[in-house]
Structures are given as C-alpha cells and as structure tokens.
Amino acid sequence: MMRVLLLALRRLAASLPTLFVLLAGLFLLLQLAPGDTVDALVAQIGGGDPRMIEELRQYYGLDVSVAVQLGRYVWRLLQLDLGFSAIYGKPVSEVILERLPATLLLMGSALSFAFAAGMALGVLAARRVNRWPDTLISTLGLVFYATPSFWFGLMGIVIFAVKLGWLPAGGLEEIGAGYTGLRRVADIAWHLLLPTLTLALIFLATYLRIMRASMLEVMNLDFVRTARAKGLSPRRVITGHVLRNALLPMVTLVGLQAGTMLGGSVVVESVFALPGLGRLAYEAVVQRDLNTLLGIVFVSALLVILINFIVDLLYARLDPRIVT
C-alpha cells in the first residue's frame, strides 16, 4: 500500500508542470489569432465608438502586454479563479460547472461500455482465433473503427429516433417534464443511450483489437503452459491466469485515450444537442471567449490528468512488479 501511495505522490508532482506548459502554450497560441473578446463583443452589439472599445479593453485587462496578461492569468489560476466570461456574463467556473455533468456522464458511460464490451469481444475473438467468431468480431471492429462517429450518430437518429421512434433524437432529458428521482435517472439514461453508443463504438474497436492481441500474446507465455500442466480447465486458465495479465495494456490505453475521448465528445455533443463541455468549447472558439476557452482547457487537462492518475494507481495495484 505504501508503494502505491508513494507512486501516487510522484505522479501527482510530475503532472503539475504538464498543466502549466499546456495553459501557457494555449494562451500564447490564442494571442496569435486576430481579434479578441472585445472585438467579438462589439460585433455582437453591432459596433461602438473607439472610446467605449478602449474602456472595454481596459475593463477586461486586455490593454496591457501579452506577458503581463499571461502573468495575471496564471496568478488567478493559482487562486483557482478562472476569470469572468464576457460572453455569458458570469464567472467561467459557473459556466463550466453547468456543462460538466453532461460531459462526465457521456464520457464515463462511453468509456465503461467501450472497455467492457471491447474486453469481452477481445476475449471471445482470442479464444476462437482464426475461426469464424474471430473473423466476424475483427471485421466488425474494423467497420466501427473506419466509420466516422458523426455518421453513426446521424444514422442512429434517423433509424431509432425518426423512423422507429424508439429513442429521443437529442437533448439530455425531457425538458419541462419535471421528472424527479429514479424517473429522472431513467429519462437521462434513455437520452444518453444513442450518444454513448456513438462515442463508444470507435473506442470499442481499439479496445477489442488490443485485448485480442494481448490475450493471444499472454496465452503463449510459459506460465499459461504451467497452468495447463497443473490440470486447470481452459476456462480457469483464462480467468485465473490470462485475463489479468492481458488487461495491463488495456488499462494503459484507457489513460491514453481519455484525452481523445474528450475531443470526440465535441462531435457527439453537437450531433445530439447535448449541453456539454465539448459544445461549450466550440461556442467559445467561435465567440472569441478567451477566458471560457482557457477554463475549459484547464478543466479538461485536469480531467485527463486525473484519469491518468487513477489509471496509474490501478496499474500499480494490478501489477506487483511496478516499483515506485
């Protein structure tokens, strides 16, 4: 236990510089784009005189040099203050907190589904390697992987929402229905079914391939032969000896894909009109809402770092050979 704890602390310390480099880089990159928040704001209200623009710039702290702006921004971040969104007219942290649950829910369910289904299908394919179940599963995986997720989403809406009418076409819940308690949970789950599947399918394909390859590799190792020589049944060889060893690369993959999945949720949230972080990011870019955008990047970076942190701990729990 001490070993895992020590590892946790070290990984945590190592992730702080990552976070800083990311934010500073993004801040400077956004400075290169022409136009700022005030330009967007003024364009929205239909123009204004130069004096007012000057005052607005002063008000939002945009009149000083880039270095000073960055310094101020980092200083505020250290106090966990994400700033004020000029577009939404409220603190960025508030804007983000409103949108975060939908994204977390979508990512969490998609990740769990992709991992579980990918694992199960991978095991199945590996146990029937080069026979028809394997061929079928591998082909299916390739189809999932090769199809863009927005197309999946749109087809899902056309078939299940429009033609069959089984599932809702978008949104997080029935607006105005006023459900509470379990009824509300069921409603949200019903709404999230299609988006989750859409987001999960591509990742499922990756997990499936990795799990299949990893199973095949582990099944060739010496200790599996030992297990069989002990008189274990094929099922017990798989569950007792192969599975946990084969899971190690899968766990690593979860950490690596956490970031990609956040990116993928931008598309899915747009297709299904979900009020999530991904859509917020898109809106923030269009509206030059620098503070909101940076806030989103900060929160997503934290999220990815957190997931990787958990993955590291999980890995250390799974594999006793990991030393701090």
Added chain:
Amino acid sequence: MRTLLSIEGLTVALPPGADRPHALEEVSLELKANEILCIVGESGSGKSMMAGAVLGLLPEGVRATAGKILLEGENLLTLSDADMRRIRGARIGIIFQEPMTALNPLRTIGDQIAEMFRIHTNLNRAEIARRVTTLLKDVHLPDPEGVQRAYPHELSGGQRQRAMIAMALALEPRVLIADEPTTALDVTTQAQILKLIRELQERKGTAVLFITHDFGVVAEIADRVAVMQRGRLVEVGSAEDVLDRPEHPYTKALIAAVPPLAPPPPQDVAAEPILRIEHVSKTYRKGGLIARSRRVTHAVQDVSLNLPRGGTLGIVGESGSGKSTLARCIVRLLDPDSGSICLGDTDLAALSRRAMREQTRHIQMVFQDPFASLNPRRRAGELVAQGPIIHGEPPARALAKAKEMFALVGLDPDATERYPHEFSGGQRQRIGLARALALEPQVLVADEPVSALDVSVQAQVLRLLADLRSRLGLSMVFITHDLRVAAQICDRIAVMQGGVVVEEGWTAEVFGAPRHSYTQALLASVPGRDWVPPVQADALLAVS
C-alpha cells in the same frame, strides 16, 4: 521394479510444412518407480515433445498418430480432456526450464501453489495453507511464510525454481517430468536444485523423467539414460553404460563433444600483454527523487587484468558477477567510471566517443545470442561488410572481403546473399565471428559465444575459435559461465564474483589448485565433475 509410465511405439506428427514429418517416431520407453530417467538430445530432437505428448499438451496442430502412453496401465492418448485434467498435476507433475516465466507474475507464490490443492482436492483453506508451508519447507526455502506472500519477481531464479518444484510435487504425483529444469540457472544453483530433485525423488519414491541437453547433468543425476536424435530413440541404457561405453555413433559423437573439465597442456603465450585492464570500476545507479528508491549496483569494482598477446583470457563467473559489464567496458559499449583499458599504448577508457570509433577496428566483440544479435532485415554479407565500410573501405571491396571472411569461418562464400533467418544457430554465430573479424582486430572480446549452442555445434565453434587464434595471432577475452568450455580454450582464467576478481591465474593452476573459496565452490558445482568423458582430451577436435 514396477513400470509406472510406459511409452509404446509413440509417433507424433508435425503439421505439414515443418522441417520433418514427425516430431517423434516409434519411440518406446519405460519409466520405472523410484528412478531418474534422463532423456538427452540436442535442440529439435523431440525430447520436449515427448513431455508434451505425455501430458496431452502438444502445440496446436501437433498430435500423436500412433502408439500408446500407459500411466499405470491406463492409455493417456484415449482419455478425454476432462479426464486428462485430473491426471495433469495430480498424477504427473512437471517442472519447466524458465523459472522466470513459468510462474504467473501477478499472483503470489503461495496462491499459485495453493491452486493445485484447490483444483484437485476438497481441502479447506487452513489445511491448504498448512500444506503449502510444509511444501516450501520441503524444498528448503528460507522463510516459507514470507515466500508464500512474495510475487515471483521478488525471488531469485533458484528460489523460483524451488517454488516450481514445490508446486509440481504438491499432490505427490507418481511421475515427475523435469524439462531442462536447471538450464537457466547458475552452476552453483544448478548443483543445489539437482541435489534437491534427487533428495525429494528418493524420499517420495517418485519416478522422474528428466529432460536435458547437458551430459554433465546426466552424469550427475541419471539412473538410466535415453538418447534421442531427430525424433528417434537411438540408445537406452543404464547411466554407466551409456556415459562410459556408448554404442550408437550419435551418442559417441555427443559425448566426444562434451569438453572435459581437465585443461589441456598449456600452450606458449607471450609474456608481454596486448591489453591491460587497470583498476576498472563501473557502477550502475538507478535514480529517483526519493533517496529510498535509489539503487546503486557496483557491477565492476577495481578490476585489473592483463591479456597476453596471442593468448586467451577467460573471465568466468555466475550471472550478476559483472563479467558482461566488464566485457562491455573493454569495448567501450559502456563507459567505465574509472580506471584505464590500454590496448597497446592507447588508453581506450580515456578516448572520446569519436576517437573510440576509430579504435574499434582493433578491438571487436562477439555476442552471446546469435539469433538476436544480427539485424534480420539485412543480408548476411552486408552485416559483415558494414564494419569495413564504416572504416572507409569501398563497398565493393568490403563485400568481397565479406566473402573471404565467410570462407575463413567455414561458411559458403555465396551465402552472403542470404538473410540471417536462413542460417542455423551455429552458422549465425559464425556470421557474428566473421563480422567481428572483418575489421582484422587485434583483440576479440567474446561474451558467452557458445552458450546458446548445442553441444556438437559448440564444439565446432570452439574449434574454429582455437584455429583462428593460431592462424591470425588473435588475442581473446573469453567470457563464459561454463567452466568446461573455459578449461578447454583459455590460457588464463579470472574468476569474478560480485564485481570483483577473486582469483586469477594460469588455467591449469586455477583448475588444479583453486585458492579462493568461491572458485572451489564453482568447481565443486560443475555437474558430472567426477565423470571423465571416455574420449581423449582433444575431444573438441574429434567431432565435426
């Protein structure tokens, strides 16, 4: 005595496209209670297939097509999978070669041994725990409680193999198959494991089918011996008969290829050294922010040795003794922390990387693993020509030279066009030699050059090395863990333990009257040291 396991006319077919149609052909063999039967043969002789056939664990596509395997009268070949599972582990135990990989790295030793009881018996947890502790005590593991909770990577190779033996013997099987159980172990560990197997076998009356390629081990442990060649059984008899009075020509050739432990009469070697290693040290550090996780390994500590011109200096020791680190320091694949390595008048240790690259033409290295040390994507000729080309030779000349080198090491010069995988292990090691010799070095550093080879191929390569040395006036640093090989090829021997040279001297002196206790222990551990192969001392030259 009662026959426990009897193999009758067993034929095992290989899948189409293999190098031969049958892995085993018409093999008949009897294993009696309370005996150790050694099956000897080189790689590819089918000895491990025999173990697989008995356990019903043949690789995919390989199956027994004829014959019977009778375990106490019951034909195993006709049993269902479920019936076979009740026999595996419970009535036939097995120990594998690689104790590193034969245990599940993610489960504790105790858990893996307990699994034997969980699948074959109805004992309760407390009783299982008690039995596991007893088993670990039986195999003389110190601190059985601690070992139970340990993961495989926390034990040494010898300890892991003891745990493996405890597991194989958990249910007191009547038959134990040991597939090269000591091949991956150091010589002193090997001696202990062999003693343990013998002790447990005698105590429990187990019949042991002991598969090995090493005649020294056979001499050490066998009651009876069966010799296999390309899937056929060529000779069976008592250990004494087969070892001292072999009848089949193949057995004779194999035994003749075993290097005797007694060194041949010394040859004249110049007194003047060509390579002087002085006070060389190398320390590995594994850093970490936290002091507790930092690890320091003194791999080589203040080693001073001389290599006489035209002579061979043997460096022997067990794994972790620092011999390979020293070899890598000599050719500057590693940078020594301190000390000097003088080749003639040049101190290699003090050279810059660029200057060292110039010097590499004078000092070359041959590696242990002929499979891993050649780039599989380049033609053999290119691999050999690469060195001279880097040192400024025109490519056409270098390739012509590669052909010459192939002829020198006894390969077909036209084979330069082929890729490494088209050669056998012995041939690949010859390519490795040709590659090193293409630069016409003065000193050759050979790191376990024959350890991965079969005994007959090993004899050929050793003979080639001896021949090249006298023809080219080559001086050689020869790293090995095998004292038999060292006795035959080295003029001087340095014994390393824990990074320190504990004894150094003329081969005959070191072998005849070892001074250091570790050298004595090493010599006492050589398997079959009391057995003198019934062929003349220059046996190395007799086999081809």
